[in-house]
Amino acid sequence: MSVVSLGYLVVGSTDIQRWRQFGADQVGFMVKDGPDGALWLRIDDRPFRFLIVPSASNGLLSSGWELVDEAAFETCIAALEAHGHAVTRAPAATAASRCANGVATLRDPAGNQVELFHGRFRDYQPFVSPQGVSGFVTGDMGLGHVVLSALNLDETEAFYKQFLGFGNSDEMHLQVSPNPADPRLVIKFMHCDNPRHHSLALAAMPVTAGAVHAMVEARSLQDVGCALDRCVAAGSRIASALGCHSNDQMVSFYVTTPAGFDLEFGCMGLQPDWSTWVPTRSLVSDIWGHQWAPPPTA
Numbered sequence: 001m002s003v004v005s006l007g008y009l010v011v012g013s014t015d016i017q018r019w020r021q022f023g024a025d026q027v028g029f030m031v032k033d034g035p036d037g038a039l040w041l042r043i044d045d046r047p048f049r050f051l052i053v054p055s056a057s058n059g060l061l062s063s064g065w066e067l068v069d070e071a072a073f074e075t076c077i078a079a080l081e082a083h084g085h086a087v088t089r090a091p092a093a094t095a096a097s098r099c100a101n102g103v104a105t106l107r108d109p110a111g112n113q114v115e116l117f118h119g120r121f122r123d124y125q126p127f128v129s130p131q132g133v134s135g136f137v138t139g140d141m142g143l144g145h146v147v148l149s150a151l152n153l154d155e156t157e158a159f160y161k162q163f164l165g166f167g168n169s170d171e172m173h174l175q176v177s178p179n180p181a182d183p184r185l186v187i188k189f190m191h192c193d194n195p196r197h198h199s200l201a202l203a204a205m206p207v208t209a210g211a212v213h214a215m216v217e218a219r220s221l222q223d224v225g226c227a228l229d230r231c232v233a234a235g236s237r238i239a240s241a242l243g244c245h246s247n248d249q250m251v252s253f254y255v256t257t258p259a260g261f262d263l264e265f266g267c268m269g270l271q272p273d274w275s276t277w278v279p280t281r282s283l284v285s286d287i288w289g290h291q292w293a294p295p296p297t298a
């Protein structure tokens with residue numbers, strides 16, 4: 001049974017106040033205090049898309065993948081369990097904290113925490129950005145995308161295809177070492193049951209903050225440029241300058257979040273017709289731009 005979208009991300013934080021400032025003042029999300037010290041970051045008509053929870057460390061804790069209904073949710077769990085995957089049905093309180101009717105958790109083969117859910121709550125409040133962002137491209141396409149670490153790339157890719165219904169969109173084979181004899185970094189881009197070019201990417205590289213990056217797609221280039229200006233003015237680390245990716249044609253910049261992983265803030269992402277799409281292999285990551293900053297010093 002296919003996942004329909006990336007519904008939410010759960011992020012651990014040692015300093016919720018930093019997320020409050022980053023979310024509201026820099027990237028223009030609505031912020032609201034949730035239960036148990038959590039912070040809700042809202043980018044559309046859902047109560048939140050980013051759930052920031054108090055934690056002893058910073059980083060992505062889990063990715064919430066939406067099944068269309070309870071029957072699809074149960075079918076997905078049954079298939080996982082039939083193949084020996086340990087799935088835990090979350091207590092009602094945990095499901096309520098995700099604003100969902102039902103949540104189940106498990107680890108993908110790379111160790112990333114996966115949350116499956118169905119029946120998302122809605123409060124019918126409009127999204128009004130505190131910074132004038134015109135809006136984000138979400139709806140049936142979910143919050144955006146997330147890029148996770150998977151050193152066991154083939155096994156993890158197969159897991160998402162077999163059990164969660166993902167399909168291949170593109171794979172990048174990138175020369176990241178100055179020595180051309182070194183192996184290329186491989187990144188697999190995968191779509192679920194919506195038109196977004198990819199809701200998930202798996203990178204064969206280690207990470208320290210639970211994710212390589214997450215992406216939100218604003219409605220206009222003006223939104224992206226203004227967000228970049230705000231992040232620069234606030235002194236945030238701009239991990240990558242503005243650029244346009246080769247595969248999904250996203251025009252974006254990357255800012256390092258208080259969690260330590262980057263947020264890609266983009267617009268104009270490709271929405272392929274999956275009935276005719278031929279998965280591609282990209283040998284370069286960008287059409288233009290996306291100059292990366294040096295790695296942060298510890």
Ligand SMILES: [Fe+2]
Nearest residue numbers: 145213215264
């Ligand atoms: Fe991205």
